[in-house]
């Protein structure tokens with residue numbers, strides 16, 4: 166895919182983000198900029214902080230220090246004395262609504278049908294009328310190829326179908342940015358393709374995407390940029406083609422050799 170222009174205002178800007186859980190320093194100054202329409206794959210070993218970093222971008226986790234902004238609006242900033250402040254709650258919610266998230270384990274509401282899963286947040290959070298929410302949901306179900314499943318409960322779906330519902334549900338809030346945390350890692354290998362295809366289509370529509378993944382094929386073919394995390398640091402980020410030719414960092418090279 167063609168690379169995006171790097172001088173556009175960033176959709177995501179993280180600067181020197183630090184986070185610890187007790188004595189465990191999980192993010193040690195992570196910085197990343199994501200341009201409009203850019204697809205960034207984050208790869209790296211288990212426990213390197215990938216999920217925590219993603220969760221800090223939409224306030225599922227708080228940061229200890231650093232700076233996080235979405236579409237130029239800061240969630241959290243840190244002053245020269247190292248004091249980290251978040252914007253007020255209402256602001257925080259408004260800014261975080263610009264991002265949608267898809268989790269490894271789908272996190273669908275089991276007691277709601279597919280359609281109800283999609284319309285819940287638009288109605289409750291955005292105050293959308295039921296008719297309008299249903300129309301939006303039906304269009305998205307058609308897009309992910311799951312219209313026939315609209316009245317099924319999640320338990321009746323395959324893992325791949327569940328994840329496509331989860332993607333449609335996130336899109337139903339009309340986010341500008343999609344965050345994916347290992348969206349295919351819980352799936353049987355034969356079901357990953359349908360989910361990756363849905364994600365590829367989103368990328369082709371110029372959705373800004375940050376994708377934590379072990380799918381090197383997806384990273385190589387769909388992502389514009391590959392970022393490698395290890396031990397709480399984002400140690401290498403380059404254009405995907407360049408990265409796979411030469412990740413530019415010894416630990417990234419060792420990881421790639423192990424993955425490919």
Ligand code: ADP
Pocket residue numbers: 186189191209210211212213214215216217218
């Ligand atoms: P990855 O997604 O790269 O596997 P994570 O961000 O899940 O890494 O975890 C990074 C580190 O943070 C790990 O050591 C993990 O045990 C720890 N960690 C993650 N979430 C929590 C939490 N809520 N409480 C305590 N430790 C956590």
Ligand code: MG
Pocket residue numbers: 215216217346347
């Ligand atoms: Mg993780």
